[in-house]
Amino acid sequence: MAELVSHECTNLFNIKIRNEFVFIHLIEFNKFTATIFVIEFHQNIMNKIFPIFLSITFLLSISCKEKLPLDKDLTKKSYNLINQDSNEVVFPELIKGHIIVIGFIYTHCPDICPMTTHNMYLTEKELKINGITDVKFIALSFDPDRDSPEVLKKFAEVRELDFNSWTLLTGEKNTVNDLLKRFDVKAIRTDERTDEEGIPEYSMMHTDRISLIDENGILRKNYKGSTLNIKELVNDIKTLKD
Secondary structure, X not given: OEEEEEEEOOEXXXXXXXXXXXXXXXXXXXXXXXXXXXXXXXXXXHHHHHHHHHHHHHHHHHOHHHHOOOOEEOOOOOEEEEXXXXXXXXXXXXXXXXXXXXXXXXXXXXXXXXXXXXXXXXXXXXXXXXXXXXXXXXXXXXXXXXXXXXXXXXXXXXXXXXXXXXXXXXXOHHHHHHHHHHOOOOEEEEEXXXXXXXXXXXXEEEOOOEEEEOOOOEEEEEEOOOOOOHHHHHHHHHHHHO
């Protein structure tokens, strides 16, 4: 008996040859159902149609990238920002040529942003286990009034983020807000008050978001940052690299 199994995207092909007969099982999955197709051929017939079947399999496999839901070009406008080392950087020049995982945070956040950052950190660890070391990670602060480069750098160092693969960004408020709109991320100040020394204090209500960008600067998928399914993101990165 000979057997060929292919796992491409959400389709599974299982070809078995038994007693000169070929049994093809095509299992097609979607979110709620699984459909199983069983096709039986005599082996002589299969020898003739097998090249066609391989062609169909190839076409289905290259369609994997199309399964990522977004296709938004982020390269059409430039944004001057500042990284954790106080160096000026230009988005999207910063992201070109790399697969990017970007999270949207502010360092005074008590819950969602630390979880988002940690999930990105865990994603990087999982990628390294899978032999993938060239993905870049960006954390963009939507609180530039408080998140100076020095604050961002300390935030990263406490979490042992690797600056060879991580960049933390801040900038002028209007510039940051304009870039947030490109990602459809919202951040609004709430509970504003002033402490005894006259320093403003506030919380922020914001979109819980991690985004995946391909090497051409195209936004391909969004995820909930604080409850990220790490394996899903890793698999989507693998899809981009195939």
